[in-house]
Amino acid sequence: MAQIRVLRRMASLLTTPLAPEDFLGLVNPLASKRQLRGVVTRVVPETADSATISFHPGRAWNAHEAGQWARIGVEIDGVRHWRSYSLSAPAGHDPAITVTAIGAVSTALVRETKVGDVLFLAPPQGDFVLPEHPRPLLMLTAGSGLTPVMSMIRTLVPRRPDADVVLVHSARSREEALFHDELLELSDQFPGLRVVHWFTRVEGGRRLDLTDPTDLDAICPDWGERAAYACGPSDFLDAASALWDSTDSEAAASGHLTIERFAPVLLPGTGGQGGLVTFEKSDKEVEVDGDVPLLDAGEECGVVMPSGCRMGICRSCLTPLIAGKVRDLRTGEVHGDEGELIQTCVNAAAGPVHLDI
Ligand SMILES: Cc1cc2nc3c(=O)[nH]c(=O)nc-3n(C[C@H](O)[C@H](O)[C@H](O)COP(=O)(O)OP(=O)(O)OC[C@H]3O[C@@H](n4cnc5c(N)ncnc54)[C@H](O)[C@@H]3O)c2cc1C
Ligand code: FES
Structure with a gap:
């Protein structure tokens, strides 16, 4: 250790103003303390349009909980x-997305990642666990x-003989259903897992209707007594949420629904008048409508x-306002x-806006 410290001190003298970590990072991307990174170890196509990318993260990574x-x-074209x-690998394993x-x-x-590529990372988070x-x-x-649910199933089902999980997964077709064969194998192997695939674009197929309990009653009669987890497109989650809120049976009241969203819930019709957005340090400006998040306006x-996250939860996008008013697209509040x-990511221009970026 003492030798490493001496080497670091010498490197520091030789490399100032850059820190030795920057150079170590060039040799071993996982050594950088400034930016957490991961090296891709495997890429597996799942469907025609999706792939699982496994990576080995640097030491500053915190082990993920299933569902986080x-x-x-x-980096695309240098940006x-x-x-x-969501991390699809089971807890206790190297992560995968x-x-x-x-x-x-x-x-x-999906199309360009190769083994050995470096991904930039932030530690796992989230309470959909x-x-x-x-x-x-x-x-x-x-x-x-x-x-995220696949990570939960892979973590729970093989380890807990007392697991009692019903998974209802909706996809357009068998070919487009993620992890289709693995799920069937797991449900064959472990009696605590029941998998129901619901295909919407096959002959006679239709969308799973969550606007009333009929479909769920048929698939899983005790659905209201189970701890429920839902993740999918916004309309699917809105319907599930409304169903759980509206159900007044005693049994359903004992269940609880936890939702994970991939996109923010925006108040319909929130966007009012937009305006000219000026990005002062970048010396750029753009005229935008009142429903365009400032993040999209800048990137455009x-x-x-x-x-x-691009949905108002991680606060990574915080940018100082120099002048003007913005509208919160989730609430309509102008501030x-x-x-x-x-x-x-969740605020738009309400008139001319100047941002310090
Ligand atoms: C907590 C969280 C977990 C996520 N986990 C996953 C995941 O496991 N796998 C995954 O593929 N994506 C996941 N996403 C979505 C992902 O972050 C990106 O939004 C998505 O890959 C689109 O990015 P893009 O740059 O390709 O397209 P963009 O141009 O940024 O987005 C195009 C549009 O698609 C919307 N969108 C985002 N996700 C979806 C979706 N699943 N279906 C339909 N429209 C969508 C966006 O809101 C946007 O309006 C997650 C998002 C969040 C916030
Ligand atoms: S990008 Fe996460 S809060 Fe805006």
Whole structure:
């Protein structure tokens, strides 16, 4: 250790103003203390549009709990973009993300990631995690919303002979259903897991209707007594949430629904008049409508905006306001004092706005 300290001191003298960590980071990307990184160890295609990317993270990574997510930074054309991804690997294992290609960053991850690539990381977070005490569970998922639940199932089912999990997963077809074969194998192997696939785009298929309890009653009659977890598109989650809120049966009242969203809940019709947004340090400006988040406005005109979850939870996007008013797209509230830190992912211009970036 003493030798390493001496070497670090010598390196420090030779490399100032850059810290030795910066150079160590060039040799071993996982050694950097300034920016947590991970090296891709495996890429497995899951469906035509999705892939699981496993990585070995640097030492500053905290082991994830099943169901948590992490911010992942990807460099595209020299610009680092941050997005959030649920960790699909079981707890106690190196992390993995399962990404579905829908936009620029996810498509780059799915189509271009190779073993040995370096991902930028932030530590895992989130409270969409398994309950402390085992109890009957109902997992309701659709599309890529299966990813956090897959981590829970992989963690719980093989380890707990007393597990009692019903998974209802909606996908367009068998070919588009994530982890389809693995789930069937797990349910064959472990009697505590029942898997119901609900395909919407096959002959005779239709969407799982959560606007009333009929479908759930047929699939899982004791659904209301189970601790329920749901993850999927916004309309699917809104319907599930309304169903749990509206149900007045005694049994259903004893269950509890925990939801994970991949996109923010915006108040419909919140956007009012927009305005000219000026990014002072970047010397850029753009005229935007009142429903465009400032984060999107900045990225559209080439400003490197800090970001993370893009849904108002991680606060990575905080940017100082120099002048003007902004509108919170979740509540409609118009606010803005000079120097206020603005969450650019969920606020839009309400008139001319100047940001210190
Ligand atoms: C907590 C959290 C966990 C997430 N976990 C995953 C995951 O495990 N796998 C995964 O593929 N994505 C996940 N996402 C979504 C991911 O962060 C990106 O939003 C997504 O990959 C799109 O990024 P993009 O740059 O490709 O497209 P963008 O251009 O940034 O987004 C395109 C649009 O798609 C919307 N969108 C985001 N996710 C979805 C979705 N699943 N289906 C339909 N529309 C969507 C965005 O809100 C946006 O309006 C998660 C998001 C959050 C906040
Ligand atoms: S990007 Fe996470 S709060 Fe804005």
